[in-house]
Amino acid sequence: MYESFTVIKKLLKRIPIIKRIYPSIIKKIYSYLNTDEINYEYFGLKLKGNIKEPMDKEIFLFSEYEHLQIDYLIKLMKESKFDYFIDVGANSGLYSMVVAKNDHKIKIKSFEPIKKTILKFKKNIQLNKNINNIEIFEFGLSNKNSKLLMKSLKKKNYVQTGGFGVAQSGEILNNLHTEYAEFKKGDDILSVENKNIILKIDAEGHEKEVIQGLKNNLNKNSVLLQIEIFDKNFVVMNNILRDKNFNQIHMIESDGKKDYYYKNY
Numbered sequence: 729m730y731e732s733f734t735v736i737k738k739l740l741k742r743i744p745i746i747k748r749i750y751p752s753i754i755k756k757i758y759s760y761l762n763t764d765e766i767n768y769e770y771f772g773l774k775l776k777g778n779i780k781e782p783m784d785k786e787i788f789l790f791s792e793y794e795h796l797q798i799d800y801l802i803k804l805m806k807e808s809k810f811d812y813f814i815d816v817g818a819n820s821g822l823y824s825m826v827v828a829k830n831d832h833k834i835k836i837k838s839f840e841p842i843k844k845t846i847l848k849f850k851k852n853i854q855l856n857k858n859i860n861n862i863e864i865f866e867f868g869l870s871n872k873n874s875k876l877l878m879k880s881l882k883k884k885n886y887v888q889t890g891g892f893g894v895a896q897s898g899e900i901l902n903n904l905h906t907e908y909a910e911f912k913k914g915d916d917i918l919s920v921e922n923k924n925i926i927l928k929i930d931a932e933g934h935e936k937e938v939i940q941g942l943k944n945n946l947n948k949n950s951v952l953l954q955i956e957i958f959d960k961n962f963v964v965m966n967n968i969l970r971d972k973n974f975n976q977i978h979m980i981e982s983d984g985k986k987d988y989y990y991k992n993y
Contacts, residue, residue, distance in 0.1 A: 764886075771798060771826050774855040776848070780886040783819070786983070796982050797954070798826055800989075801926070804952060810834055811923040816869050816914075816938050817930035819890055821849035821862070827926070828859045836861055837918065841868035841909035842878065845889040868931070870911040871940035879904045893932030914942035921948045929955040936961070939968060946972055950993040957988055 764778045768788045777784025786793045805827070811834065813827045818838035828836055840846050846866050853859055870876070877895040881888045882905040892909075895901060927942075929935050935955055939946070953974060957965050966976070969990055978989035 770822070772829060773822075773825050773852070775820075775822075775852050776855065777820075778886075780883070781888060781890060783822075783890045792983075793822075794983055794985075794987075796980050797987050798823070800978065800980060801928075801954065802826070802830055805830055805926075808952075809924060810926050810952070812837065812920060812925045814918070814925060814927045815839065816928065817932070818849065818864070819930070820845055821852055821864075823928055824849075824862050825852065825856060825859055828861050829856070832858075832861060834861065835863075837863055837865065839865045839867065839869050841866070841911060842889060842892050842907075844887075845892070848889065865917065867910040867912050868934075869914040869917070869938050869941055870934065871913060871937040873912050873916065875908045876911050877906055878909045879906050881905070891932070894934045896933075912941075914938065915944045916941075918942070918945050920945055923949050925949045925951045927951050927953045927955075929953070931956075933958055933961065936965060936968060939965075939972070943972075946992065951991065953988075953990040953992075955988050955990070956985055959986070962986075962988075 764780055766777050766779050766784060766788045768775055768777065768784075770787050770791065770793070775784075775787075777788065779785055779788070783793050801823070810831070813824065813834050813836045815824045815827075815836065815838040818824050818840040821838060821840075824836050824838045827834060838849070840849060843866070846864065849864060853862060868876075878892045879895045879899075879901055880892045882903070887905040895906065925945075929938050931938050935957060951974075953969070955965070969976075972992065974990035974992045976988060976990050980987050980989075
């Protein structure tokens with residue numbers, strides 16, 4: 729029944745007028761019910777979310793969110809054996825939990841600096857009883873140990889947990905939610921050698937600092953890298969990765985973002 733409903737939702741998304749009005753109808757229903765909490769399934773996972781959260785809403789309404797990226801990651805996992813999955817910018821844990829569901833033996837290290845998002849991540853793990861190989865680190869990764877100012881969109885008093893990024897010096901932050909979060913140098917936390925690693929980085933523009941902070945781990949392991957890069961940062965990031973012997977093998981553009989895939993072996 730769930731699979732049939734998923735197909736129906738995907739078909740609805742392709743009809744322009746339905747795609748426009750369907751979300752507002754659902755939101756009005758939930759407003760009438762006086763709740764924002766939603767329950768849904770995605771890639772075989774049971775998840776709780778908020779109808780005001782863009783990622784949750786997209787999955788709940790249309791069973792879509794980085795579907796191409798996750799499918800590709802699962803494909804790569806089936807083709808090769810990996811020892812670690814390092815999730816930098818884990819958000820509410822979707823990628824970490826998908827990996828855990830597909831490989832019960834892989835060691836998963838998930839890094840997320842936003843407290844509200846971490847709580848959501850932990851609640852979702854509890855809904856999926858067979859997942860027990862995820863270690864959550866309640867801070868972000870960077871090139872030094874520090875507290876950094878984070879920013880996120882705020883709409884009708886709801887702060888979007890999936891949109892947090894590090895604020896840049898001189899950036900205008902009017903009408904944005906801001907809070908400080910803890911970051912640590914990756915090489916101070918992780919010390920892995922001669923392993924096959926999947927490194928996923930979704931750091932909303934902070935990926936250069938993440939890479940710099942993981943220098944030793946990148947040099948000592950075979951790494952498959954999935955990294956979101958904004959267009960304005962691509963040339964710089966691509967050059968940094970090439971200098972570290974990473975070669976691009978793939979790129980996926982969906983949901984308004986671009987994820988690049990590299991490997992150093």
